[in-house]
Amino acid sequence: MKLLHCDEVMCPYYTGGLGNVMIPSAVAAADPPATVAKMPNLAIDENDQNYPPLPSVIVEGKDYYTGAVECIFGLTDIDSAIADLNTRYNAAYDKLVAGGTARIVYPNFTPMEQDTSL
Numbered sequence: 124m125k126l127l128h129c130d131e132v133m134c135p136y137y138t139g140g141l142g143n144v145m146i147p148s149a150v151a152a153a154d155p156p157a158t159v160a161k162m163p164n165l166a167i168d169e170n171d172q173n174y175p176p177l178p179s180v181i182v183e184g185k186d187y188y189t190g191a192v193e194c195i196f197g198l199t200d201i202d203s204a205i206a207d208l209n210t211r212y213n214a215a216y217d218k219l220v221a222g223g224t225a226r227i228v229y230p231n232f233t234p235m236e237q238d239t240s241l
Contacts, residue, residue, distance in 0.1 A: 145173055172237045175229060180215035187212070 133149035140156035
């Protein structure tokens, strides 16, 4: 993992426009890709971070993606969709925990302040 995420590998990967790189030292040392020159808002800045990995849950009923598409097309009210998704995803997560998966809570995590310390 150290080799794959070192600046020597990530700098040309980023410059070549092969994907987003969230390693600040690699982004700072690399030439920006052509996509960033054309669309500067694609540049990584201090507000860009990776969310913690999601647990693999099996949700009964519609998944997040279906619910989001229904909201986008006006088929479902967004507030009721969010409430329904929260209920079903939390139930699926609780089922995982009951089966022995460790429950991880990041007490200071918010979408704006992505603190993943425990």
